[in-house]
Structure formats: C-alpha cells, structure tokens
Amino acid sequence: MAGKHPMDGSPRRWSRRQFLTRAAGGAIAVPSMAAVLAACDKPGTAPSGNGSTVTDIPIANPDDRVELPLNGTAITTDTPIEAGATLQVYNWDAYMYKAVLKAFEEEYGVTVEWTTFNNMEEGIQKLISGQVQPDVFFPTTDYISRLVQGTDDGPLIQPLNHELIPNLSANVWPSFSDPGPYYDVGAQYTVPYTIYTTGVAYRRDRIDDADADAQGYEMLWNPEHTGEIAYYDSYRDAIGMALIRNGGTDPNTGDPAEITEAKEAILEIVNDLEGSLRINGTYAKLPEGEFTVSQSWSGDIVGAKWYLPKGTGQDVLGFWYPESEPGLIGNDTIVIPTTSQSPRLAHEFLNFFLDEKWGYMNFADWNGYQPPFTSIDPSSLIDDKVVAPTLSRAVVTEEMFETALIQSQLTPEVDKLWLDAWSEIQAGG
C-alpha cells in the first residue's frame, strides 16, 4: 500500500473490542496451526511413520494361500490372566449368546462389555481410528491381511499364542487350524468363529418347496413378492449374490460390466419390487411374517426359530441353497487387536468359544451359526433338533468348502468399483 498511515509506527492502542475479536481469532488459529505444523507435508507423500513393520502383504484367495508375516510377538505363555478386568468385545449385534458370556464372566471373575457395529465397514473404521479399543474383534476374512499390516500408527491385530488356545487344534477342523485357512496359513492371527453359506430364505406357508427349488435365486426377483423382499445391507454379500444370479462365476470379479449388471439387478429389487436392504430381514422379520423371501446366511435362518411369534411352528421357515452349482460360502473369525488391555484374558475368551460345550451352546441355543468343530456331526444336527428338518440345506459340511465360491479380499481398485456401485444402490432411485 502506497504511503504510510499516520498511525503507523506509533504504539497502537487497541480498544477492548478489537482485542477481544483478535484474541478470539488467535485462539482458533492456534490449534489449527498446530495441526498444520504437524502435517506440513502433503498427505500421502510423507514417508510412512515408524509404526508399520510389515508391508505389501499379497492378497489371499483359496488358490493363493498366504502365510502372514509376523508383525510382532505373541504374549508369552506365562503371562498371568488379568484378574477383575473388563473384557471389551467388539462384535455384530446378537451374534453371541449372553448365557455363554455370563458363564465366561463367572468362570474368570471378570466383566464382559459388548460393543456392537451395524456393518463391517463401520466396525473397521472405528477400530482404525482408535475410537473403540477392543480386546476381541470379529472381522470377516477379507480384512485380515490389512489388519495385520495396520496403519501408520502400527499393526492392528497381534499374533496368537497357540499354547493358550489348546481348543484350536483339539476341536476345530484341521482346515482352519493346521494347515490353516487360505487367508492365514498356520492360523497365526485368527481363529474361526462360524461357518455359513448364503442362500435364500422363504416362508413355506407362502412359497411351495418345489417352487422354491425351481426358482432358486429368482425368488428374490419375483414380482409376486413385491413389497415383501429383504436383501442384505452388506455390499460384498449383496453384490456377490447378484453376480452369481446373473450367471457369473467369480464373486470377487473386477469386471465393471458384471458389477454394473449386478448393481442394476439390486436396484430392481429396491425400486421396482419395493424390497428393502437390511441386516435383520431374515432372523427377525421373516419369522414375524413381515417378509416372504429374503437373502439369508445359513445361520440366520437356523437361529430365526427364536424369533418366531407364539403359536407359529418352525416348519414355516425354509432355506434354499444351490445343490448342483457352487454357491457362496464363508466364515467369520476372531482376532485380538493390538490395543487389547487384557490379551491373556482375550486368549482365554477365544479358547472359551472354541470349547466344545460352550461353542456348541452358542450355536445350538442362540446363534444358529455352526462353528467348524470336529465334534459336530452335520447329519445328527437334524436328529438332535438343532436344525429343523425343513432347513436341511442350511447345514454346512467340510466338503462344501472345496467346491463352493468364497469371497476373498479385493484389490483397492476393484473395491472402489464395488463401493461406488454400492453407494449408488443405497441412494435408491
């Protein structure tokens, strides 16, 4: 500015008002400045911090088995059990039997606190940001390698000490313990929680069994059931089933055309057939009669019997799963995050749920989701009235894992394609 103002150079006298406004401005600027100074480099270009010790883990799928690198050491066997601790469990809603949790609390003299998430993405986000610091976490298999690698702040899950989880080798299928699953050879970080298939559940009082068999996946796209269709609010399962229904064979495909076609199919359900995307369609709403047909995990329909209204028999529920072609199959895992305050107790918790008695009770009396135990004879489940005879297709056997389609981790680019399609689906139309 040309010319010096007469006041320049002389000591300024600020009025109180000016002081206040400027001080207020300064007060805001300071924390922002701190953040600015802390992040002076353009994000993404700064060298990654000293936290992550493992990088570039290859993407696992059933044909490319991956042995995860160790990102730290497991706790030693002689670590004492943390007495009187509060075990933070981070899991889906309604996924564990409260009676089993109570038994665990009583046996170890601890408290269990159960924080829930509504979908896996939300769960992962809260875990990454450190907002939830659980001792035990139940992720799906496609996140394992990323959890092992972790963020700039360090890895997110810790290796397990198998000496503290004897039930893993004693009770669980060898394909999950030794040699271990494709995503975690040697089961170094995970133990399996449940196994399940993904099919279509339906009300047998509104759809004939023979009709259901003939239609298969098409039940969900049948205009006769307009307004009574439920579909899962989870992008992998939703798009995955639509891909298979459209004739695809790869539930991990990155082909944009296939993904678009699947997206259109789901939009058809949402818009034209007045279907709704929700997580409780099968286990809560189908028994109540709110829906006629719904996409269903095998455990959801087996466990649905606990939600039947008084007076309705179990034979009203049916489940369809392809017999001659491969269908979708998967499993959930339990891991111990690095933020765990009571890792020794967490190991006991994993062992507890792999116990023949408690794991079985969790499944038979509550969950409906089979654990992969050697002691469970699939054919006897029906005789023991754990699974209703009308739901015989919902039983999962070890052989099914060899031929069925497994959803594994996607590359970030393919994941973006899937998620973009998903956000379009959620926006309706």
Add this chain to the structure above:
Amino acid sequence: MSDAVLDRSAEQTTRVRKGIRASYFRNPWRKPRMLQALTVGYLLWSLMPVVIAVVFSFNSGRSRSSWQGFSLRWWNGDQFDSLFTDEALRQAMFHTFRLAIPTAIVAVGIGTAFAIGIDRWRGRPARGANFLMLLSFVLPEMILGVSLFLVFTFLLDNVMKLGTGAQWLGLITFQMSYAVVIVRARLLSIGPEYEEAAMDLGARPGQSMRRVLLPLLSPAILASVAVVFADTVDDFVIVRFLSGAADTEPLSVKIYSAARASPTPAVNAAATVMLVSTMTVIAIAYLLYRRYGRGQHGADVSSFTQL
C-alpha cells in the same frame, strides 16, 4: 347470556330462511365443530402411538405389535433381555442421565449469559453472534454431528477421543441455542426498566442482576432447563456419531440400533423410562415456576410454551 340469545335467534332466522346447513355456516358465532373434531383427532393421532408403545412394554410375548398378555418380563423378568437385568441397557440408562444433567446445567448457564449479553449489547458483532447462535439452532443436527465426529477423529485425535467428554461438548454446543432463544424471548418482554429502576435505587450492577433480572428470568431459565434436558435425553444424532465403546451409548442410541435390528418390548420399556424421566423434570420445573413465578406477568402455561 345475551350472546346465547343472539346465537339462537340468528341461527333460527337463517334456518327458517335457508335451511339447517346454511344456518350453521352463516352463523358467525357458531361453535367450530370441524376444528374441534380436527383438534381432538390430532391429539389422538399425536398421543395414541406413544400410549400404545408404553402399554406394549408390558407385553408378555416379544412382539411389539400383537398383544399377548400382561407381564413384567421386559422390565425385570427376563433373565438376560429385560431392561433392569440387561447390563447394557442399564448402563445406557445411567449414561442417558449422565449426559442430560450436566448438559442441561452448562448449556442453560452459558446460554442465559449469552442471551443477556446479546440483548444489551449493541452493534455489528452482536448481530454476528446472534446469527451464529441462530445458525446453530436451525441447522440440521446431522451437520454438527458429522463435523464433530471428524474433529474428534482427526483433529483432536490425541487430545480427546470419542466418548462421554466429546458427547458433552457436542450436546452443549447444540443445546445452547435453545436456552438462548427461550431466555431471549423472555428478556424482550421484560425490558431493561426493572434493572434500571433497581440501580436508581442504589443497587450495584451485580446486585441488580442477581436480585432483579434473574428472578424475572426464572420462568425462562426453568423452561430452558426442562427443554434442554428433554432434548438431550432424546438426542441420538450427535451422541451416536460421538459414541465410542458400548458404555458411551445412551438409551436413545440403543433404541435406534434395536429398531433397525430386532427390538423387543424391552426397548419400549427403555423408551418409557426416558419418557417418565423427562416428564418428571418438566413437572418439577413447572412446579418451581409456579412457586417462584407467582404474581408475575405472564406466569401461566401459555408463556411457558413460548419459544
């Protein structure tokens, strides 16, 4: 009395001349039956669902829509899932009050001071501050929820995590504007004369504030405490975004999650608890208002409802 006479004769005359229906519509002093029916219908529509929800908390089955008999199962009967035995629900109940009480006190405190200041302060910055406050009043809560979530997840990551502290801060920010609006409305109707009179009579500014202005404002302050308490108990957008682990989820978040999953009548019971607690606070506030506001101008229910 004479009105009734006029009523009848005007009506009768028109009835004779134009028939019954016209006599009703032409009569300027008619009873407004349609509006009456509408209002009664509205009140039923407004309150029945809540009454039914409360009643269903005593359902013996797990349905919220088909009645299966009376039972206290969901209150404290069921071993795991009833309101008072389910640890998670009990914790949520205490968390609701842990959030609501401090928020009500602090938000009303800051808000009242803000309103007094704005009312007397003249000039541009005053209007700017007023605009800011009104903005926080009408802005959808979701904007504040998302922005605070991002603040606590990224900016203040190492200072304060999501959880009760963050929830307090967010709630006070959101609720402050209610207190300001209510107190300001009352201030406008009081005017500065009382305080000036007190100071003319020798009171110091502090004294006149404490002994003249604040008692005059007490109806508004009590109303704001009640409003903020009720609104905080109800709030779940901000508390949901700012909640961390399960022990920082109040009843409202639990109800919301359950409504999307598989709600049992225990959720109805939880909602009833929220309802009863709010009504209790309102009743207490109203009684205090009646006691201290006696004889004041405008000390009746309608001024209590002024926003």
Add this chain to the structure above:
Amino acid sequence: MANAEATAEPRGRRKNRADEAAGRGGAWFPNWYWPSFSLPGIIWLLALFVMPFYTVLSVAFGTVEPLFRSPLPVYQPWWWSFATFSETTQKFYAGNAVYQEPLIRTFIYVIAASTICLVLGYAVAYYTARYAGKYRVLILVALVSPFWISYLMRIYAWQSLLQADGYVNDVWSIFAAPTNWLSGKPLTVILGLVYGYIPFMILPLFGSLDRIDQRMLEAGRDLGASPARTFWRVTLPLSKPAILAGLVIVSLPMFGDYYTNDLLGTQRTSMLGNLIANSVFQAGQGPEAGSLTVVLMVIVVVPMLYYLRETKRAAESL
C-alpha cells in the same frame, strides 16, 4: 471494588462514572460489560461449531489413505483437492445423476411435510387459541407434550404400528387389503416427518394467534366481513411472522433428517441425510461425506439468511 466503597460511604467518596450516570437517572456500564456475558457462548460456538465445519471442509477436500481407504483430512487450503467435491456435486446433475433422485425426493418430502404441518398445525393452533375455552390448559399440555417426548420413541412407536401385523393394518383391512406400509412408501415417510416435527409448528403459531387482539377481529366483523374474510384479511396477515418462523424451524432440520427414513422407509425413499449417514462410515467415502455435508449446509443456509433478514426487519419495526 471502588464502586461498593463509593456507594457505602457517602462522605468524601470519589466520584466515578457510575455515580454520575446514576445521578443523571440512567445506568452506565463499561463497554465490555455486556459482551462479556456473551463471550463464553461465542468462544464455545466458534470452537465447537465453526472450527468443526472447517474440519468438514478439510475432509471434503482431502484425500483417502490407500490401505483401508479411511479419510485423510488436509488442513492447508493450498493443498485442497476439489476432485471428489466436483465428482460428488456432478452426481447431482451429470452422467448417471445418481444423487439427483434423493435430492429431488428430499425437497418433495420436505415441502409436502412442511405444508401439511402448516395447514394442520394452523387449524389446531387456531382452535386452541380462540375456541378452547375451559379446556385450554389441558389441550395446551397435550399439544406441548409430544415436544417433550423423544422423537425417536414417537417414530419407533409408529414403526410398531405400521408393521404387517400392527394396528394400522388391523384398521386398514376393514376397508382394503393389508398393505406393507414400511416397504418404501413416500406417504409413510412424509407422514412420519409431519408427525415428528408438527409440534414445532404449533407452538409458535399458537403463541402468535393467542396474542392477536380480539378487538381487531371484532372490528373486522363489525365492518361486515364474514368469518372467512376476517380470517383471510386480519388473522392470517397478523400471524405471518409466526408462520414464517414455524416453517423455518420445521423445514430446515427436515433436510438433514435421516432416521425417519431409516425406521419407516427403505433405500427407495432415501433422503439427503441418508446419503451422508451412509457415506460417513463407508471405506473410501469420507471426502464424499464431507462434500455432501457442504452441499447440505448450502441448501440450508440460504433460507436461513432470508429468515434472519425477515426477523431483523420485523424486530426493527417493533
């Protein structure tokens, strides 16, 4: 304090400005007196209301971390990238226009719900203010009570009623076949919004109608106006500020509403608030959530400014 001593001891006291002013018959306060009352509130709002919004901008114009695709906010404005923001806004009108439907839907629902709130609310407020007579207090308490009852509980109560085996269908099946009310019907969502927000409309309207001078109405009638004319020419204009206030208080929060649709609708009836809520926790969608929040802010601020201008003008004309 000097003041206290001065007023307590009449002899030999120092004259200060307060005394001078008191002597003049007015009150004097230092310049900073009244603003200091507002200061805590202002600082609070600036710190927890304005600054968080800057964080939203930083996330909206920031990037995404490669592994988990969680948002990476960029605080320095010179490194802000507007790619995601323009991509998001383009979803409203260009290409597939994926977000166009939800946006239009949101406007339609808000306008419909606000209108119903206004008409219904006005009728009820009018009756209560003018004709309620001895039941006035009772009706007032009943009108005010939904205001205190949790919004969540009220919508949840409706969800129970609207289920396939709920009471609504029980009554409805007398006239027609049972319908699926919760399968994405716009009517359900609109009525849900009305149900939730109408108390906010009734209270200001009641306050205004209550204060209308009875004599004005009688004057109108004396001059020969029919009831309808009196209403149109006298009552309605006098209650205009309250109508405006009620519309603002009701419609602006509705724009960000997402839980009504969550509980009573499906993806088919999704609103702008649902788009934001869905993308906040979605991997890789952080910047998009921020951009959508900015869009919502813009949509809401414009009517807000208009309303503020109107109230300022009204306040100045008092």
